[in-house]
Amino acid sequence: MKTMTALAFCVLSAAWAAPALANGAAVGAAAPDFTLTDVDGKTHKLADHKGKLVVLEWFNPDCPFVRNSHTKGSLVGTAKKLGGKGVVWLAVNSAAPGKQGGGVERNKEARKQYGLENPILLDEKGEVGKTYGATNTPHMYVIDKDGKLVYRGAIDNSPDGEGKSPQGGKLVNYVEAALEDVTAGRPVRTAETRAYGCGVKYSN
């Protein structure tokens, strides 16, 4: 009886402690390595950026939330600004072939459309997206210089994408806040939020 109780307790504890988001990209753990090709045919390996702060932005140019964020909201000029401070910014598009916003040509156009200078990596099989548990576009991940995931979630607290409806009244750019905390050597104060936006256009 005691053994059964102990076993039940272990099972329940394991279930309770399970991370809310699946597939290995947990805050506080090593960010899963990956190799993807960008729209110019160049290969990018996450591990090559160890020693630098990295931001991953799940991206889809035809998602109206991505459009809003890149034209009116918290992503306007953000990648370029942070790039100037040594942050590596990688956009990842996990749309399957034939899905909205996918493909090399559309994403090359999107670079011009949104004035992007950062690479846009194509993850057409969705393997990297699913490994990271990316559910929306935009969905943001911040990785510290040791390769540890320190933030995952929304770009900010205004789920209209325009920055006009901040929850709590004050607009917070969670990515910039996380980078500030990491740079200051303190724990990231908001390490996890719920991403908003369109669903990632996986194949299934």
Add this chain to the structure above:
Amino acid sequence: MRRQVLQLTLLLGVAAGSTHAGEGAGAARVEKPQYVVTLTPTGEARKGADAAFDVKLEARGTFHVNADYPTSFRVNAAGPVRYPKAKIDKASGLTNEPCSKKPDDACAVKARVPFVADTAGDHTVGGVLAFSVCDDEQCLIEKVPITLAVSVR
């Protein structure tokens, strides 16, 4: 002949413009393949007295309401019509209705919008509904202006 044409024109005009608060005669409606937005009067409107209309968004087909988006209805305050609330959102009375087949999703949102008309006569009430609807293939973010003609006694 001219008189008959005039009378017919008048009758057709009345039939087309029949949206009155208090008579249940009609509702304003904006319809797209992905959604329908309606304004419906809730009862009689009298000069200087509280009145209201309902605003409702219904997702259509494969679409559902994006519950993360800050859905809101902003009134068009103009002329002799006053609104106690300039904006109605989740915090101030906007509610979701679940989808029948997928109760975790919302398939409609609605709110009651109070107003007071300071003068009798024909007035226009309404505003802009901001919302997002999505399905597996795409999301839309819309800001739909919609108005309702009301007769205030």
